[in-house]
Amino acid sequence: MKELGKYLLLMGKLFVNREKFSIYAKLIIDEAIVIGTDSLLIVAIVSSFIGAVTAVQTAHNLYSPIIPLETIGSIVRDMTLLELAPTFTGVVLAGKIGSNIAGHLGSMRITEQIDALEVMGINSASYLILPKIVASLIVFPMLVTLSAFLGIFGGYVAGVLTHALTPEQYIAGIRDNFHGFDIFFALIKAFVFAFLISSISAFQGYYTRGGALEIGKASTVAVTHSCIAVLIADYLLAQLILAS
Amino acid sequence: MIEFSHLNKTFGDKQVLTDVSGVFERGKTNLIIGTSGTGKSVLLKCLVGIFEPDSGKVLYDGRKFNGESNDKQQEIRRDIGMLFQGGALFDSKSVESNVMFPLNVLAPKMSKSEKLDRVDYCLRRVGLEKSKKLMPSEISGGMAKRVGIARAIVMQSKYLYCDEPNSGLDPQTSHRIDELIKDITHEYNITTVVVTHDMNSVLEIGENIMYMFEGENVWQGHKDNILQTTVKPLQDFLFANKLIRDMHKFS
Numbered sequence: 001m002k003e004l005g006k007y008l009l010l011m012g013k014l015f016v017n018r019e020k021f022s023i024y025a026k027l028i029i030d031e032a033i034v035i036g037t038d039s040l041l042i043v044a045i046v047s048s049f050i051g052a053v054t055a056v057q058t059a060h061n062l063y064s065p066i067i068p069l070e071t072i073g074s075i076v077r078d079m080t081l082l083e084l085a086p087t088f089t090g091v092v093l094a095g096k097i098g099s100n101i102a103g104h105l106g107s108m109r110i111t112e113q114i115d116a117l118e119v120m121g122i123n124s125a126s127y128l129i130l131p132k133i134v135a136s137l138i139v140f141p142m143l144v145t146l147s148a149f150l151g152i153f154g155g156y157v158a159g160v161l162t163h164a165l166t167p168e169q170y171i172a173g174i175r176d177n178f179h180g181f182d183i184f185f186a187l188i189k190a191f192v193f194a195f196l197i198s199s200i201s202a203f204q205g206y207y208t209r210g211g212a213l214e215i216g217k218a219s220t221v222a223v224t225h226s227c228i229a230v231l232i233a234d235y236l237l238a239q240l241i242l243a244s
Numbered sequence: 245m246i247e248f249s250h251l252n253k254t255f256g257d258k259q260v261l262t263d264v265s266g267v268f269e270r271g272k273t274n275l276i277i278g279t280s281g282t283g284k285s286v287l288l289k290c291l292v293g294i295f296e297p298d299s300g301k302v303l304y305d306g307r308k309f310n311g312e313s314n315d316k317q318q319e320i321r322r323d324i325g326m327l328f329q330g331g332a333l334f335d336s337k338s339v340e341s342n343v344m345f346p347l348n349v350l351a352p353k354m355s356k357s358e359k360l361d362r363v364d365y366c367l368r369r370v371g372l373e374k375s376k377k378l379m380p381s382e383i384s385g386g387m388a389k390r391v392g393i394a395r396a397i398v399m400q401s402k403y404l405y406c407d408e409p410n411s412g413l414d415p416q417t418s419h420r421i422d423e424l425i426k427d428i429t430h431e432y433n434i435t436t437v438v439v440t441h442d443m444n445s446v447l448e449i450g451e452n453i454m455y456m457f458e459g460e461n462v463w464q465g466h467k468d469n470i471l472q473t474t475v476k477p478l479q480d481f482l483f484a485n486k487l488i489r490d491m492h493k494f495s
Contacts, residue, residue, distance in 0.1 A: 016314060020352055112332040119292050120346050121321035127349070
């Protein structure tokens with residue numbers, strides 16, 4: 001509970017005594033470029049393969065002749081949009097971006113760079129953390145959108161190459177009974193995961209004490225806590241939005 | 245002038261500062277000396293607001309600092325420059341960008357050419373005008389300290405804090421840093437506070453010296469009077485240094 005209180009106080013500190021918006025704008029763009037370009041390849045690889053695996057495994061489990069093969073396309077689409085694209089991207093980014101944020105802030109803390117900012121009269125929490133959170137909120141939905149596209153495309157490639165179904169059947173399947181809200185739901189998840197991953201990792205890094213060993217520990221804890229938070233939020237969002 | 249009175253600070257059960265009071269005068273190099281672990285750096289961090297003292301008062305030219313709102317503290321902090329023990333340079337920025345950083349964030353209305361002129365002047369002042377494009381990883385410890393000094397004075401600070409500016413430096417570079425700190429203090433008529441346990445610094449630049457022992461201020465005075473002290477822990481501290489022993493024997 002003490003840690004939670006400290007985390008909430010840090011979040012509150014982000015919005016007091018901020019610098020001018022123009023200063024943040026440049027930082028947000030820089031962070032967004034780093035988060036986006038650094039994560040693009042891994043998100044693309046993971047998404048393509050999970051889409052492909054979903055298609056192949058669904059085809060393997062469909063042995064009833066009364067279920068049309070188009071269903072494979074529908075299942076890949078729904079699985080990808082509702083769960084795989086946002087959650088896999090979230091977990092992958094928790095590892096990649098979370099550890100990066102915690103390590104960066106942790107090293108700034110132990111080399112007194114954060115103290116230097118404070119002495120200059122700059123709100124270090126706001127200056128360092130807010131751009132990372134805002135950049136994540138911008139970039140994560142883009143990455144989840146890309147992930148969903150590549151996941152569905154990966155399913156198409158795998159399904160067609162293994163002759164599980166024809167291209168026409170797959171396209172018909174992903175168009176059948178499509179709910180636009182699923183995309184909206186995936187983006188809500190992306191926003192929530194972006195905030196959780198960036199803020200939890202920043203919290204761990206910002207309060208690092210000690211030396212190099214502690215930076216490593218902070219990165220590990222940041223990834224672990226972010227992953228757990230993503231999974232809990234995933235369940236809660238599904239329960240709150242889809243079950244209501 | 246920096247005045248502080250009855251400062252106390254504890255970490256858990258450990259009392260690190262006990263009723264510490266003192267005055268650091270303007271236009272002088274004020275030194276805080278003492279053995280390791282005696283609370284010098286903690287006092288410095290309480291004075292600049294990195295740590296909040298448990299009790300006591302800190303005044304900057306009569307302006308109350310600790311316990312004030314963030315806005316008021318930040319206003320005073322913008323008059324403070326600090327040289328950290330390891331330099332605390334931003335790794336991702338070049339020497340020039342490090343020095344320009346406070347201007348970019350705190351003086352956004354200043355034109356780019358004015359900023360560049362100010363940065364060039366500060367880098368010339370510390371003798372690093374040819375190294376401005378280098379990254380912190382490409383410069384030596386002594387150069388990093390000089391960049392730290394340039395960054396600390398670029399905002400034309402009224403108060404300059406230096407945390408162990410000579411640590412890890414050879415005697416020649418150490419002397420150069422001491423001279424630089426002394427010259428800057430007199431040239432800009434600022435209040436400089438230096439935390440050190442280097443006796444060479446004490447004898448060279450110590451105009452107002454405060455000796456701390458076990459979290460307390462046990463002696464304060466000019467360097468000319470320090471050798472006549474009757475305070476036992478200070479005598480022990482001084483005579484642990486060979487230079488002082490030799491001077492004493494000679495006199």
